[in-house]
Amino acid sequence: MAQKSFIVTGGGSGLGQATAAALIQQGARVTICGRRIEKIESVAASLGPNCRAIQGDITLELDRAKLIEVALAHGGGLDGLVNNAGNMYRATIDALDEARLLDIFNQNVVAGLMLSKLAVPALEKTQGSIIFLGSIHTRRAFPGGAPYAATKAALQTITKVLAAELGPRQIRVNCVLPGAVLTEINERAGLGDQSEQKARLEQLAPLHALGRSGEPHEVAEAIVYLLNAPWTTGALLDVDGGLGLGIAPF
Numbered sequence: 299m300a301q302k303s304f305i306v307t308g309g310g311s312g313l314g315q316a317t318a319a320a321l322i323q324q325g326a327r328v329t330i331c332g333r334r335i336e337k338i339e340s341v342a343a344s345l346g347p348n349c350r351a352i353q354g355d356i357t358l359e360l361d362r363a364k365l366i367e368v369a370l371a372h373g374g375g376l377d378g379l380v381n382n383a384g385n386m387y388r389a390t391i392d393a394l395d396e397a398r399l400l401d402i403f404n405q406n407v408v409a410g411l412m413l414s415k416l417a418v419p420a421l422e423k424t425q426g427s428i429i430f431l432g433s434i435h436t437r438r439a440f441p442g443g444a445p446y447a448a449t450k451a452a453l454q455t456i457t458k459v460l461a462a463e464l465g466p467r468q469i470r471v472n473c474v475l476p477g478a479v480l481t482e483i484n485e486r487a488g489l490g491d492q493s494e495q496k497a498r499l500e501q502l503a504p505l506h507a508l509g510r511s512g513e514p515h516e517v518a519e520a521i522v523y524l525l526n527a528p529w530t531t532g533a534l535l536d537v538d539g540g541l542g543l544g545i546a547p548f
């Protein structure tokens with residue numbers, strides 16, 4: 299990873315922050331983005347000069363273009379794009395709101411896909427790769443989870459199609475499907491504070507083969523693995539402590 303250059307969207311918190319830290323630890327140059335300037339700037343300051351922060355909203359075309367430009371200048375090229383930024387919208391069918399449904403597809407699917415399109419010319423030069431973040435929500439049915447799960451299912455299919463499209467150009471496309479990890483995402487969606495999230499994760503613990511929820515660095519390690527795996531493309535890698543196995547008492 300030394301001297302390689304990566305973009306991690308949503309690198310100011312949670313899994314993105316852990317991925318940026320893991321890449322920096324291996325000597326890479328990383329450009330992170332997010333809408334909250336204070337978040338990304340404090341992460342970049344803690345990770346040192348190989349990490350560059352740029353404020354931006356990936357749903358905006360101009361911000362996407364700026365992100366690629368800054369990453370190319372900072373890294374001297376681009377070896378990988380980690381489409382990590384994401385948001386949560388949960389609603390049962392009776393409560394579905396069309397505007398919010400369209401917005402979550404824009405946030406979670408359209409933005410990363412269009413950013414990937416912009417990154418392809420640079421990735422072609424380095425035989426680089428793209429990572430999408432899928433979810434355990436596509437492996438198990440969580441009531442109220444249809445809007446979010448649908449966006450993640452879309453990304454998992456997009457991973458396979460882009461792997462087929464971009465393979466001949468030597469660009470790999472893979473997807474990590476994290477299980478339950480305590481980050482800000484549920485809190486930002488208004489689903490309770492960190493202590494409520496923690497209690498929810500503790501309830502889920504027995505449903506995991508490994509008996510516990512995950513840590514951000516455990517997902518980051520899988521992302522770094524896929525960025526490095528030269529003959530792996532179109533893979534959907536479950537990183538969930540066995541929650542997706544759907545273990546049921548017999």
Ligand SMILES: NC(=O)c1ccc[n+]([C@@H]2O[C@H](COP(=O)([O-])OP(=O)(O)OC[C@H]3O[C@@H](n4cnc5c(N)ncnc54)[C@H](OP(=O)(O)O)[C@@H]3O)[C@@H](O)[C@H]2O)c1
Nearest residue numbers: 308311312313332333334355356383384476479481482483
């Ligand atoms: N934690 C889990 O259990 C879990 C499980 C499965 C999948 N995932 C996926 O993992 C990814 C990372 O989530 P996380 O759990 O680490 O949550 P998180 O801490 O909330 O991280 C998401 C990051 O994305 C950024 N972001 C959101 N919308 C953005 C936009 N339009 N433009 C730029 N940045 C944006 C947010 O920063 P700003 O608000 O400052 O922009 C935030 O830093 C997401 O795709 C999520 O769906 C998480």
